[in-house]
Amino acid sequence: MEHPEAELSAYLDGALSEEERTAVERHLKGCERCGQRLAELASVSAWTNEAFSSIMAPPDLELRVMERIRALGSPRQGMRLAWLTIGSAVVMMLAALGGVFTAALSVLWAVGKVLARLAGGLHMTLLRMWWGQGWGILMTVLLGILITSLSLALMRWLMKQAWDPRLSTHP
Amino acid sequence: MNDEQRAWIRAARFGDPEAFARLVESYKDHLFRTAYAIVRDRGEAEDVVQEAFVKAYLTLPGLKDERAFSAWITTITTRLALDWIRRRRPNVRLEDSDAAVQTDHRAMPAMKAELRIDLADALAKLSPEHRTVIALREIQGFDYQEMADILGIPIGTVRSRLHHARLQLRRLLSSHEERG
Numbered sequence: 001m002e003h004p005e006a007e008l009s010a011y012l013d014g015a016l017s018e019e020e021r022t023a024v025e026r027h028l029k030g031c032e033r034c035g036q037r038l039a040e041l042a043s044v045s046a047w048t049n050e051a052f053s054s055i056m057a058p059p060d061l062e063l064r065v066m067e068r069i070r071a072l073g074s075p076r077q078g079m080r081l082a083w084l085t086i087g088s089a090v091v092m093m094l095a096a097l098g099g100v101f102t103a104a105l106s107v108l109w110a111v112g113k114v115l116a117r118l119a120g121g122l123h124m125t126l127l128r129m130w131w132g133q134g135w136g137i138l139m140t141v142l143l144g145i146l147i148t149s150l151s152l153a154l155m156r157w158l159m160k161q162a163w164d165p166r167l168s169t170h171p
Numbered sequence: 172m173n174d175e176q177r178a179w180i181r182a183a184r185f186g187d188p189e190a191f192a193r194l195v196e197s198y199k200d201h202l203f204r205t206a207y208a209i210v211r212d213r214g215e216a217e218d219v220v221q222e223a224f225v226k227a228y229l230t231l232p233g234l235k236d237e238r239a240f241s242a243w244i245t246t247i248t249t250r251l252a253l254d255w256i257r258r259r260r261p262n263v264r265l266e267d268s269d270a271a272v273q274t275d276h277r278a279m280p281a282m283k284a285e286l287r288i289d290l291a292d293a294l295a296k297l298s299p300e301h302r303t304v305i306a307l308r309e310i311q312g313f314d315y316q317e318m319a320d321i322l323g324i325p326i327g328t329v330r331s332r333l334h335h336a337r338l339q340l341r342r343l344l345s346s347h348e349e350r351g
């Protein structure tokens with residue numbers, strides 16, 4: 001058997017299959033070089049472990065984390081707030097879309113009426129009617145746009161409250 | 172993980188900051204070491220660990236199994252740390268990290284001097300991928316399957332990366348010993 005060098009690290013960690021392990025053990029019995037290599041790997045592992053264990057987190061880390069967390073409130077509260085916000089935003093968007101849709105329908109309705117009455121020749125009455133309808137439609141569209149932008153702004157603001165923006169905006 | 176920790180995780184999931192504080196207390200050193208191994212800078216490692224804990228607190232309701240907490244929060248920390256060094260500008264990287272290692276020695280009198288110098292030097296010579304597997308294995312003692320899950324790589328890759336990282340460390344350490 002060739003020297004199973006690539007397997008020695010995994011052997012050390014007990015990460016070999018039963019079959020591989022038996023093969024490595026059989027080889028180790030007759031090979032001084034691999035035994036030496038295994039001992040070296042074991043001491044590297046022990047050294048690294050010890051070297052790391054001398055490193056401690058800064059003493060105020062816990063305090064800083066907890067300050068940030070207390071400022072956030074409960075994660076469930078955060079989730080609920082987020083869902084509430086999304087829910088209400090969707091409702092407002094639907095209302096706004098409804099407004100726009102109604103406006104579009106009334107435009108079609110007015111155009112239809114104008115065409116119908118044009119055929120009848122009642123020009124002046126129609127123009128006055130068209131003028132009145134037009135203002136109504138314009139106001140509905142504007143209101144729709146206003147509601148949509150307000151709900152978007154509100155949603156952004158609430159999302160900022162619910163989640164710490166630092167989480168998603170790394171420098 | 173013991174029953175006490177599992178109870179803290181459950182309480183923290185329902186928004187109990189005191190329970191989460193206990194988890195921070197018991198995991199902060201491990202996670203700090205892991206982050207430090209990857210970013211090689213104490214200040215940045217602290218930032219990474221803070222972010223990891225806050226992120227963990229916010230997403231804790233999504234954790235299905237309390238027993239997976241350790242691997243789960245390590246995954247968050249490891250990914251944040253790797254993102255951190257990827258974002259770091261390459262030209263700033265070398266000088267900054269070397270300077271940080273230098274100041275580390277003076278700033279941390281409690282550490283064992285020899286080991287500290289060697290570890291910082293040794294880590295500086297390894298690639299981020301090699302530093303990461305070393306950290307997950309030697310600091311936290313994860314098995315190969317857990318490491319594969321945390322890093323999102325095949326188990327065979329974990330095996331070869333860890334082996335190569337150790338061989339490299341062995342070379343560095345033996346050359347250090349020869350120099351005295």
Ligand SMILES: [Zn+2]
Nearest residue numbers: 003004031034
């Ligand atoms: Zn051999």
